[in-house]
Structure formats: C-alpha cells, structure tokens
Amino acid sequence: MDYPEIAKPEPGRMKVRPNLDAPALSSGFDWQQIENELRDKTGEINLPYLAIDRHATSPRRDKPALIWEGRNGKSECYSFGDLALASNRFANVLSGFGIKKGDRVFTFLERVPELYAVVFGTLKLGAIIGPLFADFGPEPVRDRLRDAGARVLVTSPTLKAHIADILAELPELEHIIIVDRSRQYARGEKEILFHQAMDSASPDFTGSYPGADDYAIMHYTSGTTGKPKGAVHIHRAAIQHYATGKWVLDFHENDIYWCTADPGWVTGTSYGMFAPWTNGITQVVYEGGFRASAWYSIIEKYRVTVWYTAPTAIRMLMKAGEVAAAHHDLGSLRHICSVGEPLNPEAVMWGLKVFQQPIHDNWWQTETGAILIANYAFMPVRPGSMGRPIPGVRAAILGDDYTEVPPGTEGHLAIRPGWPSMFQTYWHSPDLYQSRFKNGWYITGDRARTDGDGYFWFVGRTDDVINTAGHLVGPFEVESALIEHPAVAEAGVIGKPDPIAMEVVKAFVSLKEGYQPTPELRRELVNLTRRKLAAAVAPREIEFLPSLPKTRSGKIMRRLLKAKELGLPLGDTSTLEEF
Ligand code: AMP
Numbered sequence: 001m002d003y004p005e006i007a008k009p010e011p012g013r014m015k016v017r018p019n020l021d022a023p024a025l026s027s028g029f030d031w032q033q034i035e036n037e038l039r040d041k042t043g044e045i046n047l048p049y050l051a052i053d054r055h056a057t058s059p060r061r062d063k064p065a066l067i068w069e070g071r072n073g074k075s076e077c078y079s080f081g082d083l084a085l086a087s088n089r090f091a092n093v094l095s096g097f098g099i100k101k102g103d104r105v106f107t108f109l110e111r112v113p114e115l116y117a118v119v120f121g122t123l124k125l126g127a128i129i130g131p132l133f134a135d136f137g138p139e140p141v142r143d144r145l146r147d148a149g150a151r152v153l154v155t156s157p158t159l160k161a162h163i164a165d166i167l168a169e170l171p172e173l174e175h176i177i178i179v180d181r182s183r184q185y186a187r188g189e190k191e192i193l194f195h196q197a198m199d200s201a202s203p204d205f206t207g208s209y210p211g212a213d214d215y216a217i218m219h220y221t222s223g224t225t226g227k228p229k230g231a232v233h234i235h236r237a238a239i240q241h242y243a244t245g246k247w248v249l250d251f252h253e254n255d256i257y258w259c260t261a262d263p264g265w266v267t268g269t270s271y272g273m274f275a276p277w278t279n280g281i282t283q284v285v286y287e288g289g290f291r292a293s294a295w296y297s298i299i300e301k302y303r304v305t306v307w308y309t310a311p312t313a314i315r316m317l318m319k320a321g322e323v324a325a326a327h328h329d330l331g332s333l334r335h336i337c338s339v340g341e342p343l344n345p346e347a348v349m350w351g352l353k354v355f356q357q358p359i360h361d362n363w364w365q366t367e368t369g370a371i372l373i374a375n376y377a378f379m380p381v382r383p384g385s386m387g388r389p390i391p392g393v394r395a396a397i398l399g400d401d402y403t404e405v406p407p408g409t410e411g412h413l414a415i416r417p418g419w420p421s422m423f424q425t426y427w428h429s430p431d432l433y434q435s436r437f438k439n440g441w442y443i444t445g446d447r448a449r450t451d452g453d454g455y456f457w458f459v460g461r462t463d464d465v466i467n468t469a470g471h472l473v474g475p476f477e478v479e480s481a482l483i484e485h486p487a488v489a490e491a492g493v494i495g496k497p498d499p500i501a502m503e504v505v506k507a508f509v510s511l512k513e514g515y516q517p518t519p520e521l522r523r524e525l526v527n528l529t530r531r532k533l534a535a536a537v538a539p540r541e542i543e544f545l546p547s548l549p550k551t552r553s554g555k556i557m558r559r560l561l562k563a564k565e566l567g568l569p570l571g572d573t574s575t576l577e578e579f
Contacts, residue, residue: 003345003383006358015334018377020247020391025376029391031420034243038278045212046235048087048124050242051277056084064282067256067302068113071288076113080280083116086198088205090121093197094152095207097175101126102215105152106145107263108132108159111287114179114194115263118154119273123217123235126210130218130230133264134159135534139481142166143227144220145173148427152177154194157185212236218427219266221366222474224463230427233369237270237421238278240370245275247390248362248374249306250335258284258298259308265471266366267339270421271308275370281306292320296328303332310340312469314347314359315500325354335377337362340470341502342458345383361386363456365444366472367436369421373456385455386448393419397450402439410459413448414441464558466495468503473537475558481532482507482539485525487515490548492556496541496565507539508561510547517544 011017038050055061061081069075078086094105105122107129109115115131122129130148132141141163145153150170154177155163167173178185179194187193210216216235220228245251249271257276261267276283284302288294290313298304317325336351336359343361351359362374363386373395375387389395394416399405402412417437426433436443447459466473475493482491489512495503509525511517522542529538549560563569 003349006352006381006383008378008380016252018250020376021378025388025391031239031392034239038239038242044209045238046209047216047238047274048120049209050238051274052080052083052087052120055080055280060280065277066113066116067282067284069286069298078113083120085203086117087120087124088203089198089201090117091124091205091207092201094121094125094127099125099127099151101210103127104130104148104150106130106132106150108134108141108153108155109179110134110156111262111285112179112181116273124205124209125207126214128215128218131263131269133262135536137532137534138163138166139532140534142169145170148218148230151175154179210235217269219366222465222472222477224465224474225476227477228474229429229432231366231423232425232427233421234424237369238274240419240421241270241274242278244371244390245279247376248371249275249308249337250377251276251279251281251306255281255305256284256302257281257306258304260310260313270370290316292317292324296325296330299330299333300328305332305334307333308337310470311338311343311347312341312501314338318347318350319500322354330355336360339364341467348381348383367423369423372415372419382455385457387456388454395456397448398441402441407450407452410447410449412462413444413446415444417442466503466505468495468505468536469501471536473505477533478505478507478529478537478539481529482509482525485528487511487521490556492548492558492561493539494558494562494565504540505537506541506565508543508545508548510545
C-alpha cells in the first residue's frame with residue numbers, strides 16, 4: 001500500500017519555526033560556514049570544548065546539561081559547569097596514570113552519570129575513548145580491548161564480575177577504574193575506585209585541548225567476515241554533530257531532549273552526548289531499559305520536547321497499544337526522529353495518530369559519524385523514505401560499476417567523501433578502510449533508490465550483516481561462538497525477518513558424530529552465545545541440519561540458508577559443494 005505524503009502544518013500553527021528551510025536545504029553550502037559559526041576567540045574545534053567547556057564559561061554555565069533518572073526512579077541533575085569540572089578531574093586522573101594523547105581508554109559501564117565525565121575527561125586529554133555496550137559478554141569485550149590495545153578500562157562492580165575471566169588475556173590493560181555507586185565495593189588488585197580518584201584530582205585542567213584532526217572516539221562495528229572493526233572518528237566531527245542537531249533534531253534553546261540509544265553504540269555518543277551538548281541543549285538520560293509505561297512516564301515527567309528513538313522501540317510501543325499512551329500527557333513532544341533500521345510507513349502513521357505528528361526517519365551509520373540523510377521538520381514526510389541528504393553532503397545511487405544510476409533504480413547507496421564526521425580509519429585495518437571507497441565514492445554497504453524528488457528509500461544491505469533491533473550483528477561472531485561447543489561441527493547464521501525487531505538471529509547448526517539434536521542441546525547453545533556474546537546477539541532460533549551448504553572452497557553459503565528460510569529460489573548454485 002502506498003501512503004500519502006504528510007503535509008507540514010501551516011507555519012503559523014507550528015510550535016517553533018524549524019531551523020532549516022527549503023532554500024537552505026537546496027542552496028550551495030560550505031562546511032566552513034558552520035566551522036566559522038562555532039569557532040570563537042579561542043579557535044578551539046574539539047568535542048570537549050565545543051560540547052562542554054565553552055558553555056561552562058558562558059551564561060549557560062548553570063543550565064542543566066544532564067538530567068539523569070536511575071532505574072530506582074531517583075533523578076540527578078548536572079549543569080554544563082558540573083560536567084566541565086568533573087571532566088577536568090577525570091582528565092587529571094588519567095594524566096596522573098601517565099595516559100597521554102592517542103592512548104585508548106574504554107568504558108564498559110551502565111548508563112550512569114559518571115560515564116559522561118569519563119568520556120569528556122578522556123577526550124580533553126586527547127586520548128581515544130571506546131565506549132562498550134553494557135550487555136556484552138566477556139568475548140566481545142576482550143576482542144575490542146585487545147584489538148584497540150586499551151590501557152584503561154572504566155567499569156562497574158557488576159560488569160567487572162562478568163568479564164573477570166578475560167582480564168588476564170589483556171596484557172596492555174594497565175588500569176581498571178571501578179565506578180561503585182553503592183560505595184560498598186572492596187577494591188581488587190590493579191583496580192582504582194573512581195570516586196576516590198576523582199576526589200583527589202584537581203578540578204582545573206591545565207593541559208591543551210586536542211586538535212580538530214586528532215582521533216577522538218572509536219566504535220566497533222560488525223562486518224560479514226572477521227571480528228568487528230573499530231571505526232575511528234576525529235574531533236572535527238563536532239561540526240556535523242552540531243549542524244545536524246540544529247537541522248534534523250531541530251534543537252531550540254529551551255528544548256528537553258531524550259535520545260534512547262545506549263552510548264555503547266554510535267547514536268548514543270553522537271546524539272546522546274555530542275549533538276545536544278554542542279548545541280547547549282538539556283538532555284534526559286534514562287538508565288532503565290524499555291517498558292512502554294516507563295518510557296511514556298519519562299516524556300511526561302521531564303516534558304520532553306525532542307525525542308530521538310528507533311523503529312524497534314516504536315513498534316514495541318505500537319504493540320503496547322494506544323491505550324498505554326493515552327494514560328500519559330505526551331503533549332510536550334514537538335519533534336520525533338528515528339534511526340537505525342527502516343521505519344515502516346505504518347509506524348509513521350501510528351505516530352501521527354498517537355503523538356499528532358509524524359516520526360522523522362533518518363539514515364546514517366557508525367562510519368559516517370553523524371546523520372547524512374533525513375526527513376526535516378520543515379519538509380513533508382513521505383512515509384517509508386529516509387528523506388533527503390543534509391546540506392553539504394552529496395549522496396547517490398550507484399550501479400555495480402560504481403557510476404550513478406537514474407532515479408527509481410536500485411543500487412549501492414554512496415556518499416561523496418569529505419563530510420566532517422567521516423571516519424578516518426578502521427583501527428589496524430587500513431586496507432579494509434580503503435576498500436570502502438570506489439570511484440571517488442564512499443560505499444555504504446546499503447542498497448537504496450531515489451525517487452524523482454531526491455528522497456532516498458532504503459532497500460537492504462549488500463552484505464550478510466544482521467540488523468536486529470537496530471544492532472548490527474556480524475554472523476561470523478555468532479558462528480565462531482557456536483563452533484566452540486564440542487557438539488557443533490558447523491554453524492551458519494542469518495537474519496530472519498521479524499515484525500518487531502526487523503530481523504532476529506537464526507543459526508543453522510550441524511553436529512559432530514555421536515551428538516543428537518535435542519531441545520537441551522539447543523538451549524545450551526543459546527545460553528552459550530548469550531553468555532559469551534550478548535543476549536541481543538544470541539540466536540533466537542537454532543535449526544539442526546545434517547550438513548550446511550558450502551562452496552567448493554569450504555565457505556558456508558549463508559545466502560542459501562537465507563533463501564531456504566524464506567522459501568526463495570536458491571539462485572546460482574554452481575559453486576556449491578553439497579547441500
Ligand atoms: P550502525 O553502523 O550500527 O549505526 O548501523 C548502520 C546501518 O543501520 C546502516 O548501514 C543501515 O543498514 C541501517 N540503518 C540505519 N538507519 C537506517 C534507516 N533510517 N533506514 C534503514 N536502515 C537504516
């Protein structure tokens with residue numbers, strides 16, 4: 001079914017005038033304009049100065065930057081001035097350990113206020129911050145810390161206990177800083193208590209800020225083959241965080257903003273820290289997980305005006321029903337955006353009914369560092385479309401020869417390099433980085449098409465990476481965990497379509513001689529992957545097969561497993577060994 005375009009309200013009936021308008025979207029634009037707008041007399045272009053410190057020396061000093069609500073319902077509030085001092089202290093803690101520019105500092109923390117002091121303190125020092133998702137099991141943590149050669153890990157007592165076994169495998173890890181909110185934790189060897197270290201550190205930071213082109217942050221992202229790779233971003237990205245905060249999230253000075261993404265993923269840093277704070281906006285962070293009533297309560301209690309969330313969450317809210325929403329006053333909401341997976345038109349229409357406004361889909365990925373394609377507050381929304389490229393970014397659809405194809409034709413979604421938040425490398429994998437550029441374009445790995453009016457429409461991915469609830473899962477990681485079980489001979493992992501999470505992880509497994517495909521074994525394998533990797537990554541389904549389809553060179557053909565699952569034609573099987 002085709003959905004009609006959703007017109008914008010008349011300008012006089014909008015709560016605020018959108019920051020971006022049609023002439024600005026279409027006219028010539030140079031990123032230097034934004035850089036000039038941000039550059040004050042200090043000349044600093046770096047994340048901690050632009051997001052925190054410049055506000056701390058301005059009338060925004062006492063403005064709430066972070067309103068945090070814990071799982072227990074208690075809230076805490078931190079101004080820009082508070083965050084400036086806390087991040088100064090943490091920079092001094094690190095420098096007391098001899099940590100210097102370019103060193104890697106990782107967090108494996110719940111969404112607690114200390115996380116923000118750690119991120120900005122690390123950035124101030126010019127060290128590289130690597131935030132990890134708190135639901136990870138020991139193996140993803142070990143792989144990432146080892147690959148990055150992390151010198152410092154900041155974690156909590158509970159999460160430290162989850163990964164205790166892998167710490168001995170990380171010879172480069174010198175310091176473990178424990179954030180113990182309960183103040184009950186008995187410090188172990190090599191460990192430092194965050195609160196003690198912060199109390200004895202100076203609140204003045206006398207070092208110099210990193211430069212615009214220094215490395216700032218790395219996020220690991222999954223590919224089809226091999227372990228996840230660390231996409232590295234520089235401080236200059238702040239320019240685009242700031243600009244897209246204005247244009248796409250449509251920030252206005254008195255907004256209360258809520259980004260539901262976890263800082264272990266790029267949305268949770270670019271839009272859960274950098275975009276709101278470079279714009280001097282107050283944001284809410286909720287420590288708890290998803291529950292429809294809890295989420296609606298956050299919007300109601302803090303009078304959230306701008307909300308950035310994800311399609312799976314919206315579909316879960318749809319499932320909870322309109323009645324759940326009707327119990328709350330959600331009238332503060334002015335602008336809603338979504339990212340991470342395709343936003344189905346039904347969800348956009350549901351937003352119109354329940355929030356009296358469309359949900360604005362936008363597109364970007366870890367490597368792009370910030371939003372590149374979006375539906376804007378000023379522009380009519382075409383349900384199902386990701387919108388149009390932001391000013392200063394050229395996106396195109398390319399054929400297999402990497403030249404542009406006409407509107408309506410599906411192809412590779414590609415971006416002309418040079419946007420400010422572009423990733424600079426994959427850590428230790430420069431060749432892989434180079435392979436992402438073809439014929440003068442960055443190839444995103446997504447397939448899409450445009451319509452005649454320049455709106456982009458997502459089609460799918462070009463690789464086997466699975467998108468489950470907005471989390472990218474590399475099949476290789478799951479397969480590697482499964483074949484560590486003594487019963488498993490081979491494993492092939494695919495994404496199976498799912499009405500809520502877009503895809504769920506499904507594994508096909510063949511067993512070694514002497515093992516039987518029992519329900520107990522299936523449970524054991526699911527538990528194994530949950531424990532080692534993460535609950536979100538563990539297969540939702542496991543199917544036992546006598547053998548898996550392989551090429552003559554022995555590579556498992558996930559494409560055929562997927563075709564079988566979906567009941568589709570098997571396509572070219574000429575390179576197949578057996579099935
Ligand atoms: P990540 O690097 O984990 O942020 O994931 C990025 C990937 O998520 C993209 O390459 C897409 O495959 C998918 N994605 C992100 N936003 C959208 C969107 N608005 N519509 C469709 N897919 C999206």
